Amino acid sequence: MATARHFIDRVSAVLAPCLRGRGHDWELHVDETPFEYWAINGIFPPREGTPDDARWRAENRPSPRTHD
Secondary structure (H helix, E strand, O other), X not given: OHHHHHHHHHHXXXXXXXXXXXXXXXXXXXXXXXXXXXXXXXXXXXXXXXXXXXXXXXXXXXXXXXXX
16 A cells, blocks of 8 residues: 555656646546456457567567467
C-alpha cells in the first residue's frame, strides 16, 4: 500500500501545478486487469519470459503469439 500511495503522491505532485487553481479537477486510476482480459490491437500479449515476450520487447510493438 505504501508503494501505491507514493506513486499517487508523486503523480499528483506533477499534475497539481498545471491543474490546481485553474478550475480543473483530476483523477488518477491504476488498474491491474487480469491478463486474459486485455489485448493490444486485438492481439493477446505474450506470457512473460517466452520467446514471444522477448520479440515484443525488441520490436516494441505487438505481433501474433506463437504459443498459448
